[in-house]
Amino acid sequence: QKEVxxxxxxxxxxxxxxxxxxxxxxxxxxxxxxxxRQYSRKGPELLMYTYSSGNKEDGRFTAQVDxxxxxxxxxxxxxxxxDSATYLCAMSAVQAGTALIFGKGTTLSVSx
Amino acid sequence: xxxxxxxxxxxxxxxxxxxILRCVPISNHLYFYWYRQILGQKVEFLVSFYNNExxxxxxxxxxxxxxxxxxxSNFTLKIRSTKLEDSAMYFCAxxxxxxxxxxxxxxxxxxxxxx
Numbered sequence: 001q002k003e004v005x006x007x008x009x010x011x012x013x014x015x016x017x018x019x020x021x022x023x024x025x026x027x028x029x030x031x032x033x034x035x036x037r038q039y040s041r042k043g044p045e046l047l048m049y050t051y052s053s054g055n056k057e058d059g060r061f062t063a064q065v066d067x068x069x070x071x072x073x074x075x076x077x078x079x080x081x082x083d084s085a086t087y088l089c090a091m092s093a094v095q096a097g098t099a100l101i102f103g104k105g106t107t108l109s110v111s112x
Numbered sequence: 113x114x115x116x117x118x119x120x121x122x123x124x125x126x127x128x129x130x131x132i133l134r135c136v137p138i139s140n141h142l143y144f145y146w147y148r149q150i151l152g153q154k155v156e157f158l159v160s161f162y163n164n165e166x167x168x169x170x171x172x173x174x175x176x177x178x179x180x181x182x183x184x185s186n187f188t189l190k191i192r193s194t195k196l197e198d199s200a201m202y203f204c205a206x207x208x209x210x211x212x213x214x215x216x217x218x219x220x221x222x223x224x225x226x227x
Contacts, residue, residue, distance in 0.1 A: 096143040096162075096207045099160065099170065104153070
């Protein structure tokens with residue numbers, strides 16, 4: 001099984017803080033990178049989807065991929081208590097039809 | 113917003129019994145998947161399905177497991193003889209593939225408890 005590493009936290013921040021979540025991976029074949037949010041005993045909810053290296057922004061969320069370092073990040077600006085959840089990174093070598101490999105998830109708590 | 117629907121949300125079964133978990137993927141998606149998550153652990157890939165056949169499976173997906181797309185909308189996971197260690201959340205996912213692909217969409221899951 002290809003490996004993806006993610007610091008499980010927990011990570012506690014005050015409301016309004018900038019949050020940085022990260023994953024590293026070892027398989028250079030990974031090309032497609034995703035970030036999911038998961039609430040307790042619920043399914044992963046797709047937040048960001050990126051292909052290859054670069055940045056992508058969606059509202060308060062920014063995803064960065066650095067393939068040369070095998071490192072991906074998710075930044076959350078102006079964090080809110082409703083952002084409290086577990087954040088999972090996931091990646092795959094091809095676009096569809098193959099295994100999506102997940103990190104273990106980082107648990108984030110945003111206090112008001 | 114289109115969604116992946118899973119039923120039941122929670123299933124309790126006796127060890128050795130067969131269970132069928134059901135999923136309705138997003139209608140224009142072509143790729144279907146099953147994943148599982150044991151409490152406190154990573155989400156793990158089980159199997160992917162495309163064009164009415166398995167395209168990839170993990171070592172977890174042994175002969176006790178099977179998948180089927182019995183009609184144009186449902187996608188099922190069958191566990192033939194459940195074991196205690198099969199207790200987990202099972203997630204169905206689907207993806208579109210091709211141009212305009214935007215990642216894998218997951219259902220809310222079925223919590224399987226084997227007693």
